[in-house]
């Protein structure tokens with residue numbers, strides 16, 4: 001067999017090797033500790049510069065996609081450095097991406113050569129999002145119209161919009177439970193067509209901050225448990241709004257065959273809204289038992305992004321909010337539960353168990369209506385899901401998955417494994 005000269009082989013190797021190192025500029029350019037970089041394949045990375053050393057990892061948190069580039073760098077008990085996610089404070093080791101939560105983030109090799117910084121990835125990197133990327137999102141053209149109360153209490157969208165426009169979370173939860181009772185008793189007859197606001201209302205004295213500016217205690221302390229419960233209560237407040245938003249925003253949705261959504265669709269999401277209101281109340285009660293209350297700590301509003309992105313696309317909404325984000329909630333449940341159990345906080349652990357059992361049914365509801373619409377429109381549900389997720393959700397789905405929990409919701413691996421980054 002013909003062999004190639006050794007120099008040619010090593011020259012080719014070098015070319016291949018060099019092509020997987022992306023130069024991102026002069027070392028001096030990276031003064032701040034975290035710099036976000038956009039990858040050509042739709043992913044994004046964070047380049048970390050601390051104590052004169054560089055590290056890189058995916059910037060979408062493997063938990064629920066929090067912006068790691070806005071996180072803080074902290075020293076772990078073992079002396080290693082970690083980046084802490086601003087959303088729920090899971091930390092990711094800068095060296096290998098591992099986390100005590102059991103999650104794993106993708107890290108990249110970084111080298112500095114002749115004053116320039118190089119990151120090892122086959123995809124080109126940029127400081128700005130790539131134009132024409134297949135992941136580029138379409139803009140939300142919805143007008144800044146707020147809810148118009150043109151209907152009375154006998155329409156479901158009137159209730160949905162009233163609740164979305166209610167800033168006080170306690171009141172929001174109370175109205176939700178009231179609406180659920182009326183709906184179940186057949187006292188709300190019409191679906192209605194009241195337009196929902198672009199964004200739900202929040203209390204004026206609630207401190208809204210950029211993720212990354214939130215103070216917290218060290219792991220295992222009472223203050224860190226309060227911070228975690230507080231961030232979960234914030235998620236539940238958004239979850240109440242997301243349930244009412246899907247009802248109001250898609251009230252007039254028509255299938256291609258001209259049929260409207262059946263009443264059962266609305267019944268399912270009224271039930272989801274009722275559950276989320278219950279979750280908020282349970283967490284708020286735990287916060288007060290522990291000497292705090294919702295609103296004591298700053299929150300961020302990053303969670304409404306998926307709703308805005310899918311405001312015009314019901315299948316996209318079901319896929320992202322219920323089958324990606326809510327399913328992710330099932331994945332992280334075991335580790336979150338462990339955090340409270342390890343501290344002997346059984347009361348909080350019981351609350352998390354109640355939430356978990358309900359959340360399985362929420363993923364199931366998303367799946368049920370996603371497959372219903374696909375079947376009616378003669379679309380293959382799996383390939384539609386695999387097409388929609390990359391459109392609205394940046395990056396890949398990240399293991400570990402709670403296979404059992406997802407299975408209980410009816411979600412088998414064929415739904416999510418094809419969306420994991422190929423190794």
Ligand code: FES
Nearest residue numbers: 061063064066085
């Ligand atoms: S999104 Fe990062 S810890 Fe939850």
Ligand SMILES: [Fe+2]
Nearest residue numbers: 236239276279
């Ligand atoms: Fe919930």
Ligand SMILES: [Fe+2]
Nearest residue numbers: 239326359362
């Ligand atoms: Fe939920």
